[in-house]
Amino acid sequence: MRNYSYIFILLCIVLFSCRKDFDFESSTGNLGFSKDTVYLDTVFTNIGSSTYTLKVYNKSNRNISIPKLELEKGNNSKYRLMVDGIPGNVFENVEMLAKDSMYIFIEVTADAIDANPADFLYTDRILFGEGSQTQKVELVTLIQDAYFIYPQRTQNPDDTYTYESINLGVDINGDPIEIRGTVLDETDPINGNELHMTNNKPYVIYGYAVVPSNKTLIVDAGARVHFHAESGLIMANNASMQVNGTLSTTEDLENEVIFEGDRLEPDFSEVSGQWGTIWFTQGSTNINLKNLTIKNATVGLLVSGNDGTASPTITMNNVQIYNSSNVGLLARTGHIDATNVVINNSGQTSLACTFGGNYNFTHCTIANYWGTPNQNSLLIDDYDGNPTYALTQANFNNCLIYGTTNYSISLKKEGIDANFNYQFNNCLIKFNDFSNQFGSHPEYQFSGSKYANCLIATNSSTNKPDFKNGNKNQLMIGNDSAAKGMADFNFSTGTNDILGASRTNPSDIGAYNFIIFN
Structure with missing residues (x-):
């Protein structure tokens, strides 16, 4: 009986090693994204943001491996990523099945001094791939000092x-x-x-x-x-x-x-x-x-x-x-x-x-x-x-x-x-x-x-x-x-409504004078 068990295991190894749907090819820069820029809403200096999502699509019929997925500023970035449940700023060999998708979760905690002094925007990019086939998604956050x-x-x-x-x-x-x-x-x-x-x-x-x-x-x-x-x-x-x-x-x-x-x-x-x-x-x-x-x-x-x-x-x-x-x-x-x-x-x-x-x-x-x-x-x-x-x-x-x-x-x-x-x-x-x-x-x-x-x-x-x-x-x-x-x-005599409009006689009940709605 033990010999039959060994034979069954050996057959499984052989069969699965021959299945091409588990082979992963290097990404060639044909990923799709739910948005090309992720705007993380305004945050106060040094106060963490909410979590935002980016959806990444493998539109090809092939299983692919993204050789590198990273923040352009690397470990110096004020943004944080979570990919496949793993937090980090740099990831290697991220696998995606054919016609599949995955979520990337994004957060930021930054100081006003990290932002562009002209517009108080703090930016970075998520880079997908390497060399000439690298794809990019922009990250933008307005940092308010307080x-x-x-x-x-x-x-x-x-x-x-x-x-x-x-x-x-x-x-x-x-x-x-x-x-x-x-x-x-x-x-x-x-x-x-x-x-x-x-x-x-x-x-x-x-x-x-x-x-x-x-x-x-x-x-x-x-x-x-x-x-x-x-x-x-x-x-x-x-x-x-x-x-x-x-x-x-x-x-x-x-x-x-x-x-x-x-x-x-x-x-x-x-x-x-x-x-x-x-x-x-x-x-x-x-x-x-x-x-x-x-x-x-x-x-x-x-x-x-x-x-x-x-x-x-x-x-x-x-x-x-x-x-x-x-x-x-x-x-x-x-x-x-x-x-x-x-x-x-x-x-x-x-x-x-x-x-x-x-x-x-x-x-x-x-x-x-x-x-x-x-x-x-x-x-x-x-x-x-x-x-x-x-x-x-x-x-x-x-x-x-x-x-x-x-x-x-x-x-x-x-x-x-x-x-x-x-x-x-x-x-x-x-x-x-x-x-x-x-x-x-x-x-x-x-x-x-x-x-x-x-x-x-x-x-x-x-x-x-x-x-x-x-x-x-x-x-x-x-x-x-x-x-x-x-x-x-x-x-009402001598008063304005809440928007600053004068009250005339006859005047209207409530805080607002009537208006014609668009």
Whole structure:
């Protein structure tokens, strides 16, 4: 029996050694590629890119061996390759079967000083083959220099690290609550004055950056601030913030201030929940936000209380908040005065005025096109009804409040009527009570005095806002909008819309004047 086994093995060796489909010929430069140039999207200096792919095709009827596959800059290249699951910069005798293909995975980590100083592009090539039959695929990446703000770390004896942290008080058990972060410094040895963010180059924040008490964070027009995962800004007690964006003249939003995540690839441009929040803690004061866009946070703005003065703690003009995985603007006992604010695409609620407070919203568009059945656009409550959480006022003048679900507003009153004061003037509100479950609810009597001259969208075809594209945060209203010409001009006099166009009489409900769509 053992002899038969030997004979079988010998026959297999002979047969397979004669099969030509396992012979590999040297490549003659006839490879095909999914692209002739791989553009790796913009990355920050010394921050690794996402992984990009190049597909290589053997279009011939022969098995081939690529004698050399390498980065032109070799081991000095800032690019990294993975071929057939093996990482490296230089590969030899890479085999491909006839009519087969393979993937090459590409990443890069480079410094701005590695890039061409004229255009900040860092380039290299992947070379396939040798000599006159060499084929090339270009690699191109834009490297952006930036100011990096991050917590310091200390190495422990066991080679672990202890990171700088921020104390947020104590929990119900008396234990300290700490998060990873750092305090912004006016004389940082690398970044200079971190409390004055300019438009010279972007800022990238890791962890939470704190504006300390009695200090003011100033953000210049055109500044870009990027947040890593689980990062954000915190205004301490008596800290202030002045965002000084101005109107832009091009689609590049060159004068707008933008807060967003640190993933710059197009695939991440509209992804929610990439970073934490901008947090105004109890006692922060004199907050002025102008021409600011906040994108892709967990909570766009978190407001914990007010400064206790008669003036608004937070003033907002021309502010846009998009793609918040939880809430766009979450205020608890806040004191906010807002004009031309646009909020959309929030996992729970776009605007939450909770725990009472004092609010004035004029010519705002509060929408929610998140696309699940449980979210709404506007939530107002007084928590448990305790007078401490009284809703002193919540005025909505010429506001457009709409979304994909039937009920765009939710009013939750636990205390007495005298402590729950709200008013909607000339607003367009979606409230499709198709089953009449709220017909006798006192807070939703739209013919009453609390809803003066309001338009109620009771179904999908009545009082439509005619947004350009709500799903894509394009909340300009068109010529067919029910909001056109229906605003109270007493609230519009002397104002411009969010794009800088003058409001004329009659004026339009919401943050935008109507336009004719192309």
